[in-house]
Amino acid sequence: MTVLLDPQSVSNRSLLDGIQGNILKSHGRPYTANIFIHCRPNHVDEAKTWLHSLVEGEDALIQSGYAQLRSNLLHKDNPAIDTGLFACIHISAAGYCYLFNDQKVKLFKDPSFRKGMKHKDVIKELNDPTLDEWESGFRKENHFMLLLAYTNEDRLTAIVDQINRAIQSFADVTTISWGNALKNEEGAGIEHFGYVDGISQPLFFLDEWETYKQNNNVKDEAQIKYDPRADKKLVLVQDPFLPNDTSALGSYFVFRKLEQNVKGFKQAEANLAGKLAFKEEDDKERAGAMLVGRFEDGSPIELNPNPGLINSALLNDFTYDSAVNSRCPFHGHIRKTNPRVGPVEEGVQVANNRVMARRGIPFGRRTDGPNDGNIYNKPTGKVGLLFMSYQASIKDQFEFVQTGANSTAQGKDPVIGQGTGDSVGDFAKIWDDPNTLKSASFDEFVHLKGGEYFFAPSMSFLKRIDTL
Ligand code: HEM
Incomplete structure (x- = not known):
């Protein structure tokens, strides 16, 4: 039985004070600057002093998970309140090596973190493009990634300039990935292919669970079909530098810049609809939904052959019948990355132990409407997703999910699957009719431009870094 955290309870205060924000709950701001930093040789003390300064004093740039929850709540009650800047810092294995030494990096249990995303074994395991295809800033040895987020883009830019000045004596910014939220006409957050994103997330807090039940019309908890409740252990681990401090927790962090060829994907959706001889507009939309597992508005294709379900951008209380692929195909992105059904251990579905806090x-910017139904005006590149996730194990969560998505068994994931293998999957011409299954192939329209594995250290680590 999962115990959810009550954000109001004082007994959770030390836990929340001890971690950085964004791990258990998203910072929720629409603009981000993800600053990748390389420290020059022989400036270790300055680098440590800077990291310490990020958490020092009332005006510290990085506030705790507790402070983040508080500012989120203030904003919820009064959206006019400026929740201000949000910041959190992530350190790579190379970064720990720079700050301490190789031996200390061995304290981290996650083998993938210790290798880093650029390691040849990791590239091979994930079918990632080789380094010569990555953007130059990601090919460099990045020690830190400072994530800044704000509702005000101009102020964010000004703060990035301040950071540049603060680190210039000891470090270089290798690249900055700027993020900007996209919304559909209903105000729901979407990704560039036009689909509502961020619906299915592990929930750590009681209040989130109450909202989930309302949104999904759950009257009786015993009747829920998909349980998103998660223990903090899904994403938090002991900060290895402070093994005896129970409130010193951190989280492994994955960053991947994924470029989306939107025109290619939309054309492939249309080609698939043609291959399945879909004539009606709704059927055409179903072609795309069979790639993602949800319609653009978020309606799960497992539940309905058409979009437009009430509260579609929040619906998540469904599961799959493991023998049936004529509603949601086995290869559909959300099914491939979270099959939902499967063995249960200690009251928790094993598949749920693989998910991450995304x-x-x-x-990237665009001038067309992501949901306007046109193909000709869609971008072929320079837009995409800055994929970020927190987890307790990069190997057992992110990498497990990505390699599963690459697997051609029952069809490669048409959104994120990578590799040269056969990419054929089965699609039902008529929803829920297994006699109408027809196989079709699809290409890859998402390409990795670079990234890194990091650790989001505990607040105590940052406060005590000069003594460690
Ligand atoms: C450009 C790349 C990507 C796009 C366009 C994309 C798009 C989406 C969309 C539209 C959803 C449905 C919304 C939701 O249920 O939250 C979703 C869900 C999800 N995605 Fe992705 N995604 C991308 C990359 C990734 C990557 C790299 C991973 C992990 C390796 C991933 C894992 C997941 C998971 C676990 C879910 C929730 C599945 C569920 O619980 O039902 N996605 N994605």
């Missing part, structure tokens, strides 16, 4: 944000 904190991605789109990047």
